[in-house]
Amino acid sequence: MNAVEVGIIRVTSSCKGCDHCTSICATGAISGEMGEKHHIDLKKCISCGQCLINCPFSAIEDTSMVDTVKRALADPDLFVVVQEAPAVRVALGEEFGLAPGTNVKGKMYAALRRLGFDRVYDTEFAADLTIMEEGTELIHRVFKHLGVAGFEHAGPLPQFTSCCPAWIKYAEDKFPDLLPHISSAKSPQQMFGPIAKTYAAQKLNVHPTKMFVVSVMPCTAKKYECNRPEMMASGYKDVDAVITTRELAAIIKEAGIDFVNLPDETADNLVGLSTGAATIFGTTGGVMEAALRTAYELLSGQTLGKVELHNVRGLKPVREATIDIPIKDLGRTLPVNVCVVTGIKHVDGVIEEVLAGRSPYHFIEVMNCPGGCVNGGGQPIRRDTY
Amino acid sequence: MVSILAEKGGITRRQFFKGAGVLAVVAVVAGVFAKIGIDMFKVSDDYIAKRAAGLYTLDEKMAIRKSHENPEIIQLYKDFLSPGEVKPMTEKAHHLLHTRYGQDIPALLEELRHYQGEAA
Amino acid sequence: MSDVKGKVLKHGEQTRTMHWLHLICFLILGLTGIGFYWNIGWINDLFGGPANASLVHRWTAVVFTAGPAIYILLNFERFSKFIDTISTFTRDDIQWLKTMGGYIPFLKGKVPPQDKYNAGQKILGWVVILGCLLFILTGFPMWLWRHAVSPAFLDFCYTVHFWDAMIMMLAVLGHFFLAAIHPQSRVEFSSMMLDGYVDAGVTAHHNAKWFANLSKLE
Numbered sequence: 142m143n144a145v146e147v148g149i150i151r152v153t154s155s156c157k158g159c160d161h162c163t164s165i166c167a168t169g170a171i172s173g174e175m176g177e178k179h180h181i182d183l184k185k186c187i188s189c190g191q192c193l194i195n196c197p198f199s200a201i202e203d204t205s206m207v208d209t210v211k212r213a214l215a216d217p218d219l220f221v222v223v224q225e226a227p228a229v230r231v232a233l234g235e236e237f238g239l240a241p242g243t244n245v246k247g248k249m250y251a252a253l254r255r256l257g258f259d260r261v262y263d264t265e266f267a268a269d270l271t272i273m274e275e276g277t278e279l280i281h282r283v284f285k286h287l288g289v290a291g292f293e294h295a296g297p298l299p300q301f302t303s304c305c306p307a308w309i310k311y312a313e314d315k316f317p318d319l320l321p322h323i324s325s326a327k328s329p330q331q332m333f334g335p336i337a338k339t340y341a342a343q344k345l346n347v348h349p350t351k352m353f354v355v356s357v358m359p360c361t362a363k364k365y366e367c368n369r370p371e372m373m374a375s376g377y378k379d380v381d382a383v384i385t386t387r388e389l390a391a392i393i394k395e396a397g398i399d400f401v402n403l404p405d406e407t408a409d410n411l412v413g414l415s416t417g418a419a420t421i422f423g424t425t426g427g428v429m430e431a432a433l434r435t436a437y438e439l440l441s442g443q444t445l446g447k448v449e450l451h452n453v454r455g456l457k458p459v460r461e462a463t464i465d466i467p468i469k470d471l472g473r474t475l476p477v478n479v480c481v482v483t484g485i486k487h488v489d490g491v492i493e494e495v496l497a498g499r500s501p502y503h504f505i506e507v508m509n510c511p512g513g514c515v516n517g518g519g520q521p522i523r524r525d526t527y
Numbered sequence: 528m529v530s531i532l533a534e535k536g537g538i539t540r541r542q543f544f545k546g547a548g549v550l551a552v553v554a555v556v557a558g559v560f561a562k563i564g565i566d567m568f569k570v571s572d573d574y575i576a577k578r579a580a581g582l583y584t585l586d587e588k589m590a591i592r593k594s595h596e597n598p599e600i601i602q603l604y605k606d607f608l609s610p611g612e613v614k615p616m617t618e619k620a621h622h623l624l625h626t627r628y629g630q631d632i633p634a635l636l637e638e639l640r641h642y643q644g645e646a647a
Numbered sequence: 648m649s650d651v652k653g654k655v656l657k658h659g660e661q662t663r664t665m666h667w668l669h670l671i672c673f674l675i676l677g678l679t680g681i682g683f684y685w686n687i688g689w690i691n692d693l694f695g696g697p698a699n700a701s702l703v704h705r706w707t708a709v710v711f712t713a714g715p716a717i718y719i720l721l722n723f724e725r726f727s728k729f730i731d732t733i734s735t736f737t738r739d740d741i742q743w744l745k746t747m748g749g750y751i752p753f754l755k756g757k758v759p760p761q762d763k764y765n766a767g768q769k770i771l772g773w774v775v776i777l778g779c780l781l782f783i784l785t786g787f788p789m790w791l792w793r794h795a796v797s798p799a800f801l802d803f804c805y806t807v808h809f810w811d812a813m814i815m816m817l818a819v820l821g822h823f824f825l826a827a828i829h830p831q832s833r834v835e836f837s838s839m840m841l842d843g844y845v846d847a848g849v850t851a852h853h854n855a856k857w858f859a860n861l862s863k864l865e
Contacts, residue, residue, distance in 0.1 A: 154686075157683075157684070157805065158683065158697060158698075158701065159789065159793060159801055159805065160793050160794075161793050161794065161798060161801055163794070164793070164794030164795075173698075174697075174698035174701065174702075175698070175701050175702075175705075175790070175793070176683045176697045176698050176699075176700060176701020176702070176704070177683075177696065177697040177698040177701070178686070178697070195798050196798065197798040197799070197801040197802035197805065198802065198805075227582060228578065228582070230581075230585070231578045231581030231582055231585070232578055235574075240577070241573075241574040241577040241578050241581070242574075242577035242578045242579075242580050242581030242584075243581065244581055244584070244585050246585065266597070266599060266600070268594070269594035269595075269597045269600045270594075270600055270603070270624065271624075272594035272595070273594060273595060273600060273604075273615045274615050274616060274620060274624050274625065276594070276595075276615075277615035277616050278615075278616065281616070303626075309628060312628070313628055313629040317629050317630065320628040320629050320631070323628060325625040325626060325627065326624060326625055326626075327624055327625065327626050331626070332623075332624050335623040335624070336603065336623065336624075339607075339623065340603060340606070340607045340608075343607075370632070370636060371626060371627070371632050371635050371636055371639065372626075373639065374622055374623045374624075374626075374639060375623070376643045410599065411599065412599060412603070413599070414597055414598065414599040415589075415597065416589055416591040416592055416593060416594055416596065416597050417585070417586035417587070417588075417589035417591065417592035417593075418586075418592055418593050418594045419594060419597075420582055420585045420586045420589060421582050421583060421586050423578075423579075423582050424578070424579040424582050424583070425579075427582070431594060434592070434593045434594070435593055435594045435595045438593060438595065439595065445593070448592050448593065454579075454583070456575065456576060456579075511572075511575070512572075512575035512576070512578075512579060513579070515575060515578035515579050515581075515582065516572075516574075516575045516578070520578075523571075523574045524571075524798065524799040524802070525570050525571055525573060525574060525799070526566075526567045526570065526571075526799050526800075526803075527566070527567075527570060534656075534728070534861065536724065537724070538724045538727050538728060539731075541731060542724075542727040542728050542730075542731040543727050545727060545730045545731045545734055546723060546724075546726050546727025546728075546729075546730045546731070547727070548730075549730050549776070550719070553780060556780060556784070557780075557784055560784045563800075564788060564792075564796055564800050567796075567797050567799055567800040567803070568795075568796055568797045568800060571797035571798075571799055571800075572797075
């Protein structure tokens, strides 16, 4: 609980008071006049880390759990499993001189094995699980909205995604009335934790108290999320420690692993297999696209020929699209209106429409960081100038 | 007698062009500097699209591209979450995979403790 | 000292006003800048805390920019002549640099006759013009566009502004030493800081070419 009290994001003494961060922060958590050391109000901070990756002086830092992870790896009694978010595999290589977007998935698995993790799984598996739960929840909400019997207990429409912990805290802090609209499905990271400590622990014959779940995330808010008091569905802390892409790169370098020349390996099976739908979770519009691929097939009973939904892609802060889904059980076609928001600054207008009951959408994806998790607060910091 | 010498007014062509030239150079330098700033700003976010493109390319290369076709997911439901079938949002899934927000968290904590007490 | 009698008007009233203004602004800017860059408590407290020191720094910078700009517009002739003088480097200037104007004891050699400004002053002129231009070009984006530009550009501006400040402070310290303290050249102090006049004898010695020119026109 200590980390929650201290906060995930802090301003260090290197702050020059340039005041750039106050324009980055969407919640007004950062205070300070130009010229003086700035301060982050932990009550308002959503731990997204955007100020951190945008600070010209690298004067903002996040709480590190690297030591905890190293201790766990060194402890022979602990069975340490690791999960990595989709956005990590296209950015980790940048810390080793590769171009942004280079896929280092295989090398990432290889490096984690060499670091001594007992099982290398993948958050993408949990992302697929999220789609199963969240997609089904959406179907239930749509059925309730259409007046189908048996779905009276489903929540209201539109449904918001729940994968982004910074977005969740933003909504909890600023729009408590909106919370019934947010999918009750946990984020992939927090789905992986309890599945690992129940299902995987059973199958592997490891006692859950001896299992240590580490996640590698492109995100600083995930550190906050894993410490939330309710994240103990398995009976234990579901995810024990979170490290960022930057921190993983630092650990790999410290261990002296020649990352670029590692062979490509695959994730361990059981809870490590993933699909393309889960891969695109790492970018804005990806959760929406993945959910629609599954929802379309489950509702229509037909196979989707072309799985790409290009109109939810892109980097525009607010994008919308309509997809006609034939619902087999009802014998009619429903035009599903979806909206994708990237950059939490742009979400307020969409929320106000929802609260006023004027929103035309069925499903809204919200990602705090501009561009989605690929540009998360835990990703390698880039200062491209040409 | 104390005489005072001072420069006379009026400037030569050469002096005028030198003065005006320096001002023009200042204007050009300012423009170039602004251009550097704008160019730096334009490319500063390019990496986001590149990383996103990396994920989309990876998606295209995957053998399975829809979540409900993931065999390990199907196995997880059949073995554990909804024994014998693939049925999301069962009671077990609800306890492990769903949560609540804001003011509902104390009640959720109570529920989780109760559930774990039963399971133990 | 010399057989030439009388006085020479070296710096006009507006030039002296501008110099004073620039000097005061430079001192305030330097002090506040050092104060909040290294977070030195007592300097910041002089101005009422780092936030206020920054505010003073920024508004002083406006005066620091606007002062010379207005001066140049009002005195374009003076400015053009100044640029002409400092942009003219002859063999005498090179020779002056080789002997360092006779200021350094072990550098022997005959110091050639100089124009209104000697080669060292000409270089200082360029350093000040370029330095101030860099201050202005990096400073205002840091203030006015701090929310709009990329972090890389802000970092670039801060770095350039900082090193510019370091060089300018050293240059101005040297300028101050030669113009106000060094016994051979402090006689010129009053011409810029007070009434604008220099002793004709001193001028005939230090700025022989310029003095010859003035005498010819007389």
